[in-house]
Amino acid sequence: MGLSASPGFMQGKYAWLKLLLVTAIVLLNGYAIVLMYAGGEYAFALLTLVVVSTGVYVFVNQKTYAHRYIFPGIAGMVVFIIFPLAYTVGIAFTNYSGTNLLSLERVEQLHSQKTYMAKGGSFDFQLHQDVSGKYVLALTQDDTLYTSRLVDMVSNADIRAQKLTLDTQRIKLQVADSAPASDVAPIKDVISHRQFLNSVILVTPKGDELVMNGLRKFSAMKPLYTRLEDGVVLKESGAIIDGPSILRNNQTGQIMLPNMEIGYYQYINDEGEFVGDRLAPGFVVGVGWKNFDRVLTDNGIKEPFIQIFIWTVIFAAGSVAFTLAIGMVLACLIQWEELKGRAIYRVVLILPYAIPAFISILVFKGLFNQNFGEINAILESLFGIKPDWFTDPLMAKSMILIVNTWLGYPYMMILCLGMLKSIPEDLYEASAMDGAGPISNFFNITVPLLMKPLTPLLVASFAFNFNNFVLIQLLTNGGPDIIGASTPAGTTDLLVSYTYRIAFQGDGGQDYGLASAIATLIFIVVGALALINLKLTKSEDRAA
Structure with a gap:
């Protein structure tokens, strides 16, 4: 018996209801697209148009109806991953910031209202x-x-x-x-x-x-300002300046033009050269590779960026190393058959993973308090010292690694517990016959056999810690600050928290363009890690 094609979306008993549903979706989204376009949100209007029209085509056309199962996933990837990434990269090539948020037309309108x-x-x-x-x-x-x-x-x-x-x-x-x-x-x-x-x-x-x-x-x-529709003639050179956005100061008679290089209105002299200060607010213009160039050449940005990048790599690598070491050792101890109460130990050691991370971080923030925290109280009573956990850069970094190790070791322990069961007991028995002890077995058998399947997961853990924003934001907020930085930057900042502070905590106005440039660089690094992880996974599949 031959197989017949499945009925299309617009066929069947309730075809009229389906047609009504499609019509409602098209009308509602069409209205939303018009509103977004009228509001100047062209990118979002185009995104909505592409996604909705593609979805309607997939579900209405009988030839593409079979793709209805994968379309929601692809649409979600486009809306929540590809579009935000492309939008961020686009912003990286503009001067978009807290002082340059508007379009030229809107800035002209605001000046005209003064x-x-x-x-x-x-x-x-x-x-x-x-x-x-x-x-x-x-x-x-x-x-x-x-x-x-x-x-x-x-x-x-x-x-x-x-x-x-x-x-x-x-x-x-x-x-x-x-x-x-x-x-x-x-x-x-x-x-x-x-x-x-x-x-x-x-x-x-x-x-x-x-x-x-x-x-x-x-x-x-x-x-205060009048728009000159017919342009203006310069007194010195006699040249005629024409354009849609020429404004004249009615008090002084000076002429003001939009400077498309910096995204602000400025006055011009009789020779047509820009003079004087910039007039806020500014407007959004393309600046090319300027934001990337600032990261590479501006010492107030470059030096903190390099310092934070090095610390980010050290933090991510150190977190993976410490959590893996502790998690693997604890997994081996829990698997030890002669250990009584193993089930209780397993539950207790997994508890840090069960408690929400933000709660644990805030608890540790209180424990590490320099004046009233329990940790300093114990250290002072035993050794007579009170470390400056939040003001000394080295101690702050040590505190972050300690807290992150506590939060991350249960994950590694759970992974190792599962993989330990796949190691044949014959290997340990043969090693025991050769006179090897537990420590020798751990380094010669357990570690080599666990590291190979763990490698892709370790790369993924490195990528996660590379962007561990919550830990830094809640524990230190990036502090202590880096002296001499021209942007908000702290010695414990990771690249992701550094980007966040530039975008939302800048004293001179949030610099979204620069933050997007740094976010693009972070994506390149994390993307490279994802490719490495993918290759390692393929290598594991071929080896298997």
């Missing part, structure tokens, strides 16, 4: 409510009183309820000899009509235009 106090100054004002429910605006400056006509105001609540769009109203003021006879409205009336008041322009008898500048003030505020 105002300054123009001729006319500031006026104190009050609202006076007439018996008819209308209001009179009374402004004072230098003992001179100005009043407006009766104004019919709209409250904030009515604007929201009726979805009104307020047009700008120009209301003329006149000099008054006395304040209006009506009572002064309380401040809550100003607040409840603030949207209307913000849309009003008051014109003084001198022609000065006033806008609301606080709950009790109207001021002659004017835009």
Whole structure:
């Protein structure tokens, strides 16, 4: 009997329901894509479009319907691994940071919204409510009183309820000899009509235009910058500068242009050269290999990076070595048949692995406290010493290795317990007949036979400790700090915690571009370790 192809997703008894489900998915994700694109999130919009359209094609097309089982896994890998990696690498080639977060268009808009106090100054004002429910605006400056006509105001609540769009109203003021006879409205009336008041322009008898500048003030505020649509002619050279983002300072007359090399607006001189300080906020621009170059050439970054890289390798290798040594020895002891209560010892020794790591780390942080910790209390009573675990770089590194060894040895012990059972007892019996003792058997039989199958797992453990962020963050937070570093860097930082501190704890603004460059370098190192692990695993398979 021949095999027939399995029915497609759009076939069968409930085809109409499946079509409805696919339509809903397409519409919802299409709406989300439009929103992301409108918000400037082009990368996320493209990712959603590719994943959803591919998924719909796989599930709708009968030829690709068999791939529905592997599509969720591939989609998850694209969304949670490949895309974040590509996005991080992309950021590494930009100046994206805490001070350069926005697009050029958004920065231009923010500058255009800045105002300054123009001729006319500031006026104190009050609202006076007439018996008819209308209001009179009374402004004072230098003992001179100005009043407006009766104004019919709209409250904030009515604007929201009726979805009104307020047009700008120009209301003329006149000099008054006395304040209006009506009572002064309380401040809550100003607040409840603030949207209307913000849309009003008051014109003084001198022609000065006033806008609301606080709950009790109207001021002659004017835009600080004006966008020049027709470009500008330089006085010195006569050259014409044209572009969509030219701004003129209305106070000084200076021209400001976006500097695409540094990602900030700057003023230019009559020759078109950038002068003066950068104007925050900045915008995101591509900087090429600059962030990678900073890691390699800037001594304030290069030296801490090299120091932290060396410590990261030492920490990862030391953690693997210490946990393996202790775990293997304890596994051999637990397997010793003459040891009574082996089951109890096995449970007790596995407990550090069963307790959540962050709890153990915080407990050790208290135990190693330099002034009140139990460890220093014991050391002082026995040897008269109180090590500076958190302020001395060497002692801090030693403390980290001690804590990580405690956290990691149960894992190695469990691995060795399983592998010890695969070693033939005949080898030990033959060795005993030759007069070898337990120590000789351990180094000549147990260790060589365990190391071969353990090697891929040791490489994986090295890679894990290479990025052991939680331990460093909770125990030392990278401290003590490295003197002379131009970025946040500590002597106990690993590359991953160093990257985190650059990205989120920078004093001069979080430098996401530099952090992404370092994260890219970390990925290359960890990726190389993964390849080594893969080759070792293949070698084991061929040997088997």
